[in-house]
Amino acid sequence: MSRHPEFISRLDGPVLVIGTGLLGTSLGLALSRAGVEVYLYDISPTSQLLAQDMGAGRLWNGDLPQPALVVVAAPPDVVGELVIGALEQFPEATVTDVASVKSQIMKQVFAHPQAARYVGSHPMAGRESTGPTAADADLFVGRAWVLVKHPCTNPQAALQVLTLAQDVGAFVTELDAKTHDQAVALISHVPQLLSSILAGCLVNAPSTSLNLAGGGLRDMTRIASSDPRLWTAITTANAPAVVKVLKEIVASCTELIDGLAKAPVEPPTGVAQSAVHSVMLKGNQGVARIPGKHGEAAVHTAELGVLVPDAPGELGRLFNEVGAAGINIEDLRIEHSVGQRVGLAWLTVHQTKAVELSEYLESRNWQVIPA
Numbered sequence: 001m002s003r004h005p006e007f008i009s010r011l012d013g014p015v016l017v018i019g020t021g022l023l024g025t026s027l028g029l030a031l032s033r034a035g036v037e038v039y040l041y042d043i044s045p046t047s048q049l050l051a052q053d054m055g056a057g058r059l060w061n062g063d064l065p066q067p068a069l070v071v072v073a074a075p076p077d078v079v080g081e082l083v084i085g086a087l088e089q090f091p092e093a094t095v096t097d098v099a100s101v102k103s104q105i106m107k108q109v110f111a112h113p114q115a116a117r118y119v120g121s122h123p124m125a126g127r128e129s130t131g132p133t134a135a136d137a138d139l140f141v142g143r144a145w146v147l148v149k150h151p152c153t154n155p156q157a158a159l160q161v162l163t164l165a166q167d168v169g170a171f172v173t174e175l176d177a178k179t180h181d182q183a184v185a186l187i188s189h190v191p192q193l194l195s196s197i198l199a200g201c202l203v204n205a206p207s208t209s210l211n212l213a214g215g216g217l218r219d220m221t222r223i224a225s226s227d228p229r230l231w232t233a234i235t236t237a238n239a240p241a242v243v244k245v246l247k248e249i250v251a252s253c254t255e256l257i258d259g260l261a262k263a264p265v266e267p268p269t270g271v272a273q274s275a276v277h278s279v280m281l282k283g284n285q286g287v288a289r290i291p292g293k294h295g296e297a298a299v300h301t302a303e304l305g306v307l308v309p310d311a312p313g314e315l316g317r318l319f320n321e322v323g324a325a326g327i328n329i330e331d332l333r334i335e336h337s338v339g340q341r342v343g344l345a346w347l348t349v350h351q352t353k354a355v356e357l358s359e360y361l362e363s364r365n366w367q368v369i370p371a
């Protein structure tokens with residue numbers, strides 16, 4: 001594949017991707033776009049063919065030159081054995097993986113004599129859909145990518161994996177396996193489980209209730225569509241850290257329930273109000289600590305709501321207008337409820353451009369709602 005001028009890789013290939021689902025195919029697309037030779041292998045013939053059709057690389061066969069780097073992008077419960085298999089099959093190659101949990105895999109791999117060529121890694125980028133067709137060459141752009149080294153890790157191998165992460169647009173952070181697993185329990189694994197538990201409460205809800213769903217519920221449940229098999233493997237492999245965070249949440253829920261249960265008291269005692277208020281306040285403080293893109297504090301953007309008629313081409317027309325104003329859309333979310341004739345598009349733009357865009361869109365007869 002020819003090199004795309006905007007995305008030239010510093011990494012020397014070929015790279016063999018084992019597991020061509022969402023992560024493996026996204027990586028193949030990003031590397032192929034940057035001119036790196038990518039080979040693809042998946043236990044599922046359909047998945048590897050789809051990945052090849054999408055342009056993520058070519059199917060691996062033993063006649064091809066040996067890979068310089070092998071990336072294992074399979075579910076966490078098979079990663080350890082696949083990494084060891086790759087270390088043995090390709091004695092010159094560096095081997096890495098992208099699994100969401102690290103301690104168990106590090107322990108399994110570092111019992112092997114050739115483990116110095118292995119570097120654990122975890123791109124903090126993904127989505128609720130799996131499989132090659134959900135892949136995106138830009139998946140890793142601006143996202144964190146954790147490198148997990150071992151005292152025996154070969155520095156040259158670590159450098160290769162660092163280069164891989166940087167070449168696909170990620171910024172690299174180094175952590176030990178235990179710190180990594182505790183961190184992702186809090187910021188990824190428990191959020192997934194809570195989203196699933198909340199969405200699970202909707203299973204028997206009447207459709208008259210569900211038809212009222214707005215942005216709040218949608219924001220909280222996007223990841224509830226994630227793959228049950230993959231997430232069972234992820235969370236069980238990180239059970240101790242996940243249980244610790246879940247227990248904290250149960251304690252907070254119990255406190256809140258006890259406080260709220262006192263709400264109907266006459267005259268009001270303020271206990272219920274204080275229980276809810278402290279939950280809300282702590283939440284405000286926590287959410288303000290989540291960094292924005294590239295790990296910077298998210299203070300430079302503003303959101304603008306625009307009412308968009310529910311008709312073909314209207315969203316495209318809005319984007320064209322914003323483009324004509326010379327303003328970049330940093331992010332986008334859409335609120336849309338069943339039976340409504342309009343949707344609400346929330347555009348995130350640079351803070352300094354928000355007023356200008358609002359005035360411009362109003363002058364073009366769009367109805368703008370400030371955040």
Ligand SMILES: NC(=O)c1ccc[n+]([C@@H]2O[C@H](COP(=O)([O-])OP(=O)(O)OC[C@H]3O[C@@H](n4cnc5c(N)ncnc54)[C@H](O)[C@@H]3O)[C@@H](O)[C@H]2O)c1
Pocket residue numbers: 018019020021022023024041042043044047073074075076078079082098099100101122123124125126127128129130131132230234
């Ligand atoms: N989905 C996410 O958001 C996300 C984000 C970061 C990291 N990860 C990690 O990336 C890895 C892959 O996740 P995904 O979302 O791409 O899943 P996926 O289901 O889309 O892809 C996994 C692929 O691995 C293949 N596979 C399974 N066993 C195999 C084997 N023995 N040999 C070869 N291929 C095999 C499957 O056929 C499948 O195509 C997981 O370890 C996951 O923890 C996922």
Ligand SMILES: O=C(O)C(=O)C[C@]1(C(=O)O)C=C[C@@H](O)C=C1
Pocket residue numbers: 099100123124125126127128187188189223
């Ligand atoms: O769905 C998303 O937006 C994600 O980025 C998925 C997400 C996450 O929880 O942040 C999920 C699992 C990973 O191991 C890494 C990323």
